[in-house]
Amino acid sequence: MHIQLDASDLRGWRVVRLAGDLDVYAAPDLTSALTQEVDDWAARRTPGPDDRGGGLVVDLQQVPFVDSSGLGVLLGAYRRAQAAGFGVRVVSTSEELGTTLTMMGLTAVLPVHPDLDSATAPSGPEAPPDDGAS
């Protein structure tokens, strides 16, 4: 019951594909793996002129279940990415995940895209980082 991770570069984005349940059991391993991905990406990414593209995409299309620990992992990645100046997008068509993210007010923090194409589009429907945030 382990989650699998597979990462690659796509159109200036770092795409991390996950397969398996994103739950309390997967959380510890995934936390360190995503931390590593964010740090590596922060070190080598080339931000665009408006610094909007080129963040991290977490592809959850092969993830049937996300619990609150799993969301915590994604939020951890988001915060780390935010500190390094880029965003995190999620690819998922799961209605359940959409419901949960909406309920937690996370749709602006972790924008959900239906596919990799739109998630890696240069100007996706991603809210620009809130300058007053920090």
Place this chain on the structure above:
Amino acid sequence: MDGSETTEAHEVPGQRRSTPPSSPVSGRVLPRGVAQVRPEAPAAVLMVDLEARRVLYANEVAVQMAPSLALPVGADEWAAAADLRDIDGEALDETAHPLSRIARFEPVAGQGVSAARSSDLGERREPLWVVALPLDDAPNLRGHALVVFLPVRDRDELQERAEAAHARTASASAAPELQPAPSDAVAVREAAVLATGLSFTVADANVEDMPLVWVNPAFTAVTGYTFEQAVGHNCRFLQGPGTDRATTQRMREALDTGRSVTETLLNFRADGTAFWNQVAMSPITDADGRVTHYVGIQTDVSGRVAADAERDRALASEKAARTAAEEAHSRLQLLAEVSTQLSATTDARQACDRLVQLLVPSVADFAVLAVVGDDAVLASPESRSAGGPVGPVVAATAPSAPASARLGLHDVAWHHHDPDLRDALGRHAQGRLAALTARGRDALGLVTRPGGSRLGDDDAQRASALDTAEGLAGLMRRGPARDALAELQPSSMTTVALRSRERTLGVMTLGTGPGRAPLTDDDLALARDIATRAGLALDRARLYRQQRDLAAGLQRSLLHLSPNAAPEHVKVAVRYVAAAEAAQVGGDFYDVYAQPGGSAVVVIGDVMGHDTLAAAAMAQLRSIVRTLGMVGDDDPAQVLTRTDVLMRASGIDTPATASVVRLPTPDEQPDEQPSTVLEWSNAGHPPPLLIGADGGVRLLEAADTDLLLGIEPGTQRRLTRSRLRAGETLLLYTDGLVERRDQPLGEGIALLREAAARAASTTGDPEELVDAVLAAMLPAPSSDDVAVVAVVLR
């Protein structure tokens, strides 16, 4: 010319698997058509397309039979070029011609033919045994057949030998075996195979690792592996311990370079028995000389090799190697099992029960485990000798306490292989620690030896200590425990300390009874290895227990609501359901307090994560919300906004959801039921419910939910107002109530609405209502912690 019936080989019963094989002729005059294959001579192999009647591939021997032809070529043309005739040199007629028979899809089990053979000495006819095997079973070779020409001994020569053997057997009534002349011995042993029963294999040279694509039934008969078991694998599965690596290396080199090769090697049947297999591998090439397949002709030549002791030796060493390997394997398995079993539980008692079950009977006849209680720890010899702090070795409690308590040790688990002796072992285990003499304690390794000491070995102190009742007398005081041990009749015993991080956490005693060999050094090494693992597991369980107790205690103290917490105008019911899995501590919390202006404030929240860290973050978060909410009359949105800022400032970076609801004192309206306007703000938390007495249920929802806490301290938070009337219940909960692996959040909330409506129709009391809701929503033990708060106006 013979008909096909008489040219078929006559199968000699038991021939194919006889060990040692008797001579093929079995002392009888050779039947017509039976030939004796010379396994050392190379065979010619053709691959024929049956539909097209064309020879597609040939090995180099076959190419030599018809050297002038270029492949692919018609089968008849090839037969003509090779000048195939019958065994006596007469022309083959159409019906008897092997290639014609194959083309009619007739398997040719064996037929004698002859072919012209040119050499420097002129032309002569060579007797051949032709076997044709349709390859219909092979996936990519359907409609193909393998035609193999095997060189055979001259018929006349064979006939002479058979007759000679027959005569000898009849006169000397010796074993019915071909008795060759001494000078001929090697040749005859080499040839001890009939053409029938030869096993053939075809391997695909174009596929990685050259897997078998076809084997004939004789292969199954010889090796015991079925077609399905064999095909798809490289034929090295026949090898095993004792197979000569140099031989297999030579074969591999030949195959890698596309050469043919013949080797004799020790192979193993499916049932594990060994046989000497002479394998002739021949590359089959296409028109371009590219190797497409390898045809293997395998001959069980065990008889030849088995005549001498060589095979026996090989078998013996193979068997020893196998036994040793199996033993090593089972030990490794046992160790792995110990780790798995012990790490699967954080309950020390359960771990000990599992451990003794694993130890018996795989390592010993009986096992007893004693562990140190959490309150006392045995000092390690290292810490004593190093002059470090000395733990309570024997005097942790008052001298009047039982000796076992003084040791800090408790026997917690024991098991005997023999059900009839379990009672005696139990009596021994329950009393043994109290009955130990000083020498007995020493023998248990409690003080002197961390590694384990064996009783019954050559050690001067302990030599045959348990051989007699007198030996026992030195270790234990007279009494039921000693008597019980005598009943077990131990032939050897060892006690090993279970240690972790320099501390002894328990001792493991293993013993053998009279029906089993005493423990060996190997057993002792294994016992120490197991003890190391068990010690780590026990330590982990203990740490876990302490941590769990700490977290649970923290949780309990935090979730306790003081009786006067809630203002007069509200009535509150709270429930906290801990997860069934003891391994987790949730970050769920609730709180109820009054503001200076008299409003009641109800808080529910959930810190992400399930560990002590989450529990600690929960404690901080709860106190931040309470402090910010109680010092003034800030509304819930202001409280949450400041909480977020304070969390960041305090370094609490664990995300959390929270919902804060303020219930001002009800309006004073004499002619109406009391009601109040709720003010609430929600930071990513599942929406609270407003349950009407009529069963109507509303969600406290805004168009958008604000972001959860701990992400963006600058988040703007909304304040929303909703009216709460007398008789209506405000229900707050954490996601454990509604979300499960098989139940998405939205679905769970819908179910909760229904459950709440049903509950409200039966009761208006918040205590009864939360119980009814919990019963409906959590029929089985939950996998997550759940917090629920219900509030009504008085």
